[in-house]
Amino acid sequence: xxxxxxxxxxxxxxxxxxxxxxxxxxxxxxxxxxxxxxxxxxxxxxxxxxxxxxxxxxxxxxxxxxxxxxxxxxxxxxxxxxxxxxxxxxxxxxxxxxxxxxxxxxxxxxxxxxxxxxxxxxxxxxxxxxxxxxxxxxxxxxxxxxxxxxxxxxxxxxxxxxxxxxxxxxxxxxxxxxxxxxxxxxxxxxxxxxxxxxxxxxxxxxxxxxxxxxxxxxx
Amino acid sequence: xxxxxxxxxxxxxxxxxxxxxxxxxxxxxxxxxxxxxxxxxxxxxxxxxxxxxxxxxxxxxxxxxxxxxxxxxxxxxxxxxxxxxxxxxxxxxxxxxxxxxxxxxxxxxxxxxxxxxxxxxxxxxxxxxxxxxxxxxxxxxxxxxxxxxxxxxxxxxxxxxxxxxxxxxxxxxxxxxxxxxxxxxxxxxxxxxxxxxxxxxxxxxxxxxxxxxxxxxxxxxxxxxxxxxxxxxxxxxxxxxxxxxxxxxxxxxxxxxxxxxxxxxxxxxxxxxxxxxxxxxxxxxxxxxxx
Numbered sequence: 001x002x003x004x005x006x007x008x009x010x011x012x013x014x015x016x017x018x019x020x021x022x023x024x025x026x027x028x029x030x031x032x033x034x035x036x037x038x039x040x041x042x043x044x045x046x047x048x049x050x051x052x053x054x055x056x057x058x059x060x061x062x063x064x065x066x067x068x069x070x071x072x073x074x075x076x077x078x079x080x081x082x083x084x085x086x087x088x089x090x091x092x093x094x095x096x097x098x099x100x101x102x103x104x105x106x107x108x109x110x111x112x113x114x115x116x117x118x119x120x121x122x123x124x125x126x127x128x129x130x131x132x133x134x135x136x137x138x139x140x141x142x143x144x145x146x147x148x149x150x151x152x153x154x155x156x157x158x159x160x161x162x163x164x165x166x167x168x169x170x171x172x173x174x175x176x177x178x179x180x181x182x183x184x185x186x187x188x189x190x191x192x193x194x195x196x197x198x199x200x201x202x203x204x205x206x207x208x209x210x211x212x213x214x215x216x217x218x219x
Numbered sequence: 220x221x222x223x224x225x226x227x228x229x230x231x232x233x234x235x236x237x238x239x240x241x242x243x244x245x246x247x248x249x250x251x252x253x254x255x256x257x258x259x260x261x262x263x264x265x266x267x268x269x270x271x272x273x274x275x276x277x278x279x280x281x282x283x284x285x286x287x288x289x290x291x292x293x294x295x296x297x298x299x300x301x302x303x304x305x306x307x308x309x310x311x312x313x314x315x316x317x318x319x320x321x322x323x324x325x326x327x328x329x330x331x332x333x334x335x336x337x338x339x340x341x342x343x344x345x346x347x348x349x350x351x352x353x354x355x356x357x358x359x360x361x362x363x364x365x366x367x368x369x370x371x372x373x374x375x376x377x378x379x380x381x382x383x384x385x386x387x388x389x390x391x392x393x394x395x396x397x398x399x400x401x402x403x404x405x406x407x408x409x410x411x412x413x414x415x416x417x418x419x420x421x422x423x424x425x426x427x428x429x430x431x432x433x434x435x436x437x438x439x440x441x442x443x444x445x446x447x448x449x450x451x452x453x454x455x456x457x458x459x460x461x462x463x464x465x466x467x468x469x470x471x472x473x474x475x476x477x478x479x480x481x482x483x484x485x486x487x488x489x490x491x492x493x494x495x496x497x498x499x500x501x502x503x504x505x506x507x508x509x510x
Contacts, residue, residue: 046283094311100281102309105301111271112306115242115278115286122240122260122284143302146268153266 004029007064011077011087022061023165023190023214024053024133030196031131032065040070043098047125050116052101054109055135055163056090063087071098107141109134110160114147117158129203131159136176137168145179148207152182155206162209163190166216176211183207190214221355221376222247222319228359229287229317230254232366233261239366240279242288244272244295246319273299276314277306285313285366291320292334292375300340303371308344313369315362317376322450322475323489324378335475338428339454341373349429350374351405351449356384357426373429377449378486379406389427391435397421399443399508402436404428404455407447407495414500418510420445428455433462444470445504449495451475471507473500 008022032038036049053062060080067074072086079085086095090104101112113132120128138144139162151158160183162176172178177185184204188195190212199210226247232239233254240261241251248255248264255262261284265271269290276286288295295318296303307314318337325332341347348370350361358376365372385392391402394412398419403411408424415422423439425432428448436444440463446455452474459470473494480492490496494503504510 092309102305105305108274108302108305111274111302112278112281112310114271115275115280116282117278118260118263118275119240119279119282119284122279123282125282143270143274146265146271147274150265150268150271 004064004068007067007074007077008060010074011060011063011080022058023135023163024055024058025061025065026191026193027133027161027163027196027212028061028065030193030200032069034197035200036131037129038098040097043071046123047120047128049128050100050113050120050130052103052109052113052116052130052132053091053099054103054113054132055106055138056103057106057135059089059091062091066096066098072096106135106138107143110144110147113158114151114156117156129157129159131161131200133161133163135167136162136164136172139172139176139179140168140170148180148183151207152180157204157206157208159200159204159208159210161200162211164211164213177209180207180209183209185209185211187211187213220378221352221358221380224355224358225289225317225362225374225376226250228362232362233258236285236366237261238283238285240284240286242272242276242279242286244269244290246290246294269294269299270302273302273314274306277302277310277312280307280312280314280369281310285315285369287315287317287362289317291325291332292318292337293320293332296337296340297334303341304344307371308346313371315365315372315374317362317374319376321375321377323480323493324486326486326489327483329483330479330481335451337375338373338448338450342429342454342457347371347373347429348427350427352376352426353381353405353408353424354384355380357386360386375405375450377406379449379490381406381409385424385426389425389430389432391423391425391432391439393421393423393439395420395422399441399445400439401445401504402447404446404448407449410490410495410497410500411447413497414504418504418508420504420508420510429458431455431458431462433458436462437466440466440468442468443508444468445507446470446472447495447500448472448474451477471503473503
């Protein structure tokens with residue numbers, strides 16, 4: 001993990017801030033280190049687990065974890081956003097090995113993830129799990145709520161992770177979980193890797209939400 | 220009706236090809252009930268959620284299936300435009316979008332259910348093949364061809380049909396030889412033939428306006444071109460201009476006007492209001508060609 005911290009510094013050029021400045025880092029590490037059945041060797045296997053970074057903003061932690069796990073050379077991290085770099089300020093699946101979807105415009109990952117779950121099931125890949133990571137502000141986008149309602153109504157086994165750093169302008173009075181009726185819900189400390197693993201590991205026979213709370217943005 | 224042909228052919232494809240999937244947003248769900256009973260994993264109705272319909276199609280495609288999606292054009296294209304752009308195009312994924320209700324077919328429903336701009340919107344995106352069948356018997360081959368690859372395909376079904384089908388390819392098909400060229404797209408053929416009856420013009424037909432048959436247009440153009448399409452007038456202006464670049468030509472583009480017609484009635488009434496019935500076309504074509 002120290003290696004990941006170094007990679008983060010390398011990609012951001014920022015030595016002052018601790019890795020905890022990156023709200024998604026611990027969730028991403030737990031997913032790629034302990035949960036997802038995916039590796040550079042199986043990045044194209046049809047039955048691989050799927051991880052979709054719906055919240056495409058601030059992908060430094062995502063890139064650092066993918067590099068640490070060997071999906072692409074660490075040297076790529078030095079050229080973020082440059083003309084010939086595969087790494088942009090939002091991830092592009094066409095350019096980056098291991099990236100399942102190109103995102104950036106908020107509110108697209110959950111719909112794509114629902115389609116993936118359905119496509120995998122139709123082809124008999126019942127062991128494959130699909131995870132979608134969103135931000136709490138991303139939930140402002142209405143398209144999410146089409147996917148949330150449909151997944152609940154059809155008992156679709158998809159796992160959504162919402163990183164809650166209270167960045168939504170108008171907030172979610174009553175809590176984020178209340179926006180996911182019909183989903184299994186757990187709320188965990190987004191910095192506690194063991195608890196994150198406990199929340200992420202079990203399979204569910206209906207949609208599953210994990211709210212990972214981290215310090216408020218800017219705090 | 221074209222829609223029935225779409226239902227029958229797509230139902231057959233679902234039976235024949237395990238790669239075929241269908242995503243609906245309530246529209247036409249009843250017509251696919253038997254297909255859904257046989258293939259519940261591949262016939263999916265997401266409810267009245269067109270953004271999700273397109274997103275799901277993108278997800279299905281990324282797992283290797285070949286998704287068809289279907290609704291009224293204003294919902295499948297206008298409303299879900301960003302999903303078509305990002306969940307398909309940006310992902311380098313494809314799907315077959317089959318719509319009804321283009322232009323003014325939903326005449327009694329009003330402008331909320333109409334999309335004269337669907338093809339123009341798709342023209343802003345990369346890699347869409349656009350089919351505009353002029354007859355129901357032209358539809359099955361389009362769908363079967365689209366099921367065999369992974370590209371982005373749009374099939375625009377309409378109430379208005381020509382008397383006979385002209386199956387086959389994306390080339391301009393010459394139906395009448397004479398003077399200046401009149402190109403009719405899809406269901407515009409019969410009114411164009413009637414409007415130009417007795418006039419010394421060449422009439423060519425296409426039911427696949429994208430990619431546009433630039434080579435065919437160059438071969439048939441001497442100077443004057445009239446392009447008649449059943450959606451927003453001038454939608455093909457850029458394609459025609461590109462095809463004829465560097466060659467002296469005069470061109471007029473006839474199609475659906477930009478102004479909203481706040482009347483109901485039938486599609487024939489709206490065709491008349493936009494000058495796309497035979498009489499209106501004869502007036503416009505005659506004036507442009509001074510015939």
